[in-house]
Amino acid sequence: MRAASLKLLALQVLVAVVAIGIWHVGSSVPIAGKYFLPEFFFSTPLDVFQRVVKLFVSGEIWRHLWITLTETLLAFVIGSAGGVAIGFWFARQPLIAAVFDPYVKMVNALPRVVLAPIFMLWLGLGIWSKVALGVTLVFFVVFFNVYQGVKEVSPVVLSNARMMGMTERQLFRHVYWPSALSWMFSSLHTSVGFALVGAVVGEYLGSAAGLGYLIHEAEGVFDVTGVFAGMFILSAFVLVIDWLVTLVERRLLVWRPQAAVGQT
Amino acid sequence: MEMAARREPSRPSAEPESAATAVRLDGVKVSFVIRGAAVFDAVAPTSFEVREGEFVSIVGPTGCGKSTLLNVTAGLLKPSAGHVEIFGERLAGLNRKSGYLFQQDALMPWKTALDNVAIALEVHGTPRKEALEAARGWMGRVGLARFCERYAHELSGGQRKRVGLAQVLIRRPRILLMDEPFGPLDAQTRQIMGNLLLGLWAEDRKAVMFVTHDLEEAIALSDRVVIMSAGPDARVIGDHPIDLARPRDAAEIRLDPKFHALHKRIWDQLREEVAKTYEEGAR
Known part of the structure; x- marks a missing residue:
């Protein structure tokens, strides 16, 4: 078990080494008089590394990271809360769900990026326009999952709880709620990811701080090294x-059975 | 009603005549509407009773409406005609005096085994600490003292049934409804579970309605075996007292010559009636 995971780690590192190696050779060793990956377009691994170190050493990065993290968390919390509340409500009130169904589908089908300018107009260039963008993404993921979770509570578990003598309130607390939450948590990766996407895309389109801003700014002056450094920090x-x-x-x-959670 | 009349004189005198009627089904009929139009009579008007302290099995081929009758008795399903009386009171809504052990897994997967048992008391206002203590006791009685912190998926099918049994019995219901509870288990586990059930039942002799398609299991456990015909229009076609001595061992009793005689007698009738039902259905 231990040896196997070490081997896996070694292979994973190998992939990074090979990729960076190709990048390095392509950008700094001329092959037949030509650079395979010209520095102007691809920068070099060493430059990017130095830039990342500089960003951290100068402390400049922390402010941006903090802003992006704040936006992500706010978008996640607000979007999840809304998704849980509305998801529950719709699942328990089929008429309401049926009435709003086409509108929910319509809004969900809309590419969220087109909303960004409107949010900026409404909420300004500060963090709230980014939070709003993230919320529109997170909300639907959570909403659909909670809706499903409440709808798909096992009828046997429900009958059993009823026979046990549970009141509607107790059913909510001990059956519907945990079931809905479990569906929400199983989409946690997706919804947190979407919150981050909302934050970064929002920053990219117009802001004065955050990782998205950092990348956009570097791009504006053709500072490819800066773009790559920003991307690297974002991925980390x-x-x-x-x-x-x-x-x-x-x-x-x-x-949950392990398979559903994902094994490591 | 016809069944009740037929059964009364042949009742073994082992129990006092004064035992109250725990469950009485009076002309209960269940119909389902299929695809909005056709009415499907799952159960023809059926009447029978279960006395206090009596262990009654309902046996019949798959799909004969045994479970439907159980759901009606539990109050989970409203009969299309007729009514149910529980200790002389007409049933309206859920049957609060009964515990129901389902065929499928009915444990809440997000609670540990112990919490699943304790919750049955907690919902009725028992403080959590007391409920947990009682639940621990019940987990011990079903032989799972060491499995309290497990979740449903970490238990075997038999263990899940034990937890379900503890969950139902901890409330001390006066009537126990069981819907092929040991159906999905293997033969050995079924016999072990049968003995566990008999042991727990002997302590306070609840009225039991036990649905199964396994005639041997029914005879081994019950005081009475009620035979139902195949559906649709399922009805009671036989009612046999089982006068085997108690306490019994659900496995060893099967070797008893008396058990064989009973099995043969009931099976002969069951086979005949089932064949008849099939012929009627084919026509």
Whole structure:
């Protein structure tokens, strides 16, 4: 078990080494007098690395990370709360669900990026326009999952709880609620990811801080090194968040068979 | 009604005549509407009773409406005609005096085994600490003291049934309804579960309605075996007292010559009636 995971890690590192190696050779070693990956378009791994280090050493990055993280968390919390509430409401009131069905589908089908300018107009260039964009993404993921979760409570579990003497309130607390939450948590990776997408895309389209802003700014002056450094930090940031989500998920879905949670 | 009349004189005198009627089905008929139009009579008007302290099995081919009758008795399903009386009171809504052990897994997967048992008391206002203590006791009685913290998916099918049994019995219902509870289990586990059930039942002798398609299991466990015909229009076609001595061992009793005689007698009737039902259905 231990040896197998070490081997896996070694192979994963190997992929990174090979990719960076190709990038390095292509950008700094001329082949037949030509650079395979010209520095102007692709920068070099060393430059990108130095830029990342500089961003962290100068402390400039922390402000941007903090802004992006705040936006992501706010979008996630508000979007989830709304999704849970409306999902529950619709699942328990089929008439309401039927009335709003076409509108929900319509809004969900809309590419969220087109909403960004409107949110900026309404909420300004600060964090709230980014939060709003994230919320429109997170809301629907959570909403559909909770709706499904409440609808698909096992009828046997429900009958059993009723025979046990549960009141409607107790059914809500002990049956509907955990079932809906379990569906929501199983989409945690997707919804947190969407919250981040909302934040970064919002920043990219217009802001004065955040990772998206950093990348956009570098792009504006053809600073490819800056773009790559921003992308690298963004990916690392996503990995850390994803890892945290996995920890939370494992804690919350401990009652689920392992296969459904994902094995590591 | 016809069944009740037929059964009364042949009742073994082992129990006092004064035992109250726990469950009485009076002309209960169940029809389902299929695809908005056709009416399907699942159960023809049926009457029978279960006395207090009596263990009654209902046996019949798959799809004969045994479970439907159980759901009617539980109050989960409203009969199309007739009514149900529980201890002399007409049933309206859910049957609060009964516990129901379902065929399928009915445990809440997000609660541990212990919490699943304790919740049955908690919903009726027992403080959590007391409920957990009682639940721990019941987990021990069904032989799962070491499995309290497991979740449903971490238990075997037989263990899940034990938890379900504890969950139902902890409320001390006066009537126990069981819908092929041991159906999905293997033969050995079924016999072990049968003995566990008999042991727990002997403590306070609840009225039991036990639905099964396994005639041997029914004879081994019950005081009375009620035979139902195949559906649609299922009805009671036989009512046999089982006068085997108690306490019984659900496995060993099957070797008893008396068991064989009973099995043969009931099976002869069952076979005959089932064949008749099939002929009628084919016509």
